[in-house]
Amino acid sequence: MMAFEVCRRGRDARWIVRLGNAIYGSYLDKEQALLDAVDAARDALQAGREAQVWVRERSDAARIF
Numbered sequence: 001m002m003a004f005e006v007c008r009r010g011r012d013a014r015w016i017v018r019l020g021n022a023i024y025g026s027y028l029d030k031e032q033a034l035l036d037a038v039d040a041a042r043d044a045l046q047a048g049r050e051a052q053v054w055v056r057e058r059s060d061a062a063r064i065f
Contacts, residue, residue, distance in 0.1 A: 001050045001051070001052065002019060002041065002044045002049055002050065002051040002052070003019070003020075003051075003052050003053075003054060004017055004018070004019055004024065004037040004040055004041055004051065004052070004053045004054070005017065005018045005019075005037075005053075005054045005055075005056055006030065006033045006034055006037050006053065006054065006055045006056070007055070007056040007057070008057070009023075009026075014026050014027065014028065015027045015028070015029060015030050015032070015033035016033065017033050017036055017037045017040070019040075024036075024037070024040065030055075034053070034055070034064070037053045037065075038053055038064075038065050041053050041065050051065075052065060053065035
């Protein structure tokens with residue numbers, strides 16, 4: 001299962017997409033991070049892999065894809 005996580009990171013609180021311990025991308029806003037994470041998850045699904053997208057904000061997490 002590939003789990004793409006959209007969350008904030010660093011002093012400037014940029015949005016990132018993580019895949020496991022690796023950072024998949026860094027974005028100025030949440031919307032762009034979500035769009036990229038969903039695109040990556042769709043690509044994974046087309047390649048026959050299971051994929052999910054999660055948004056993590058502080059102590060909350062929500063699966064969106």
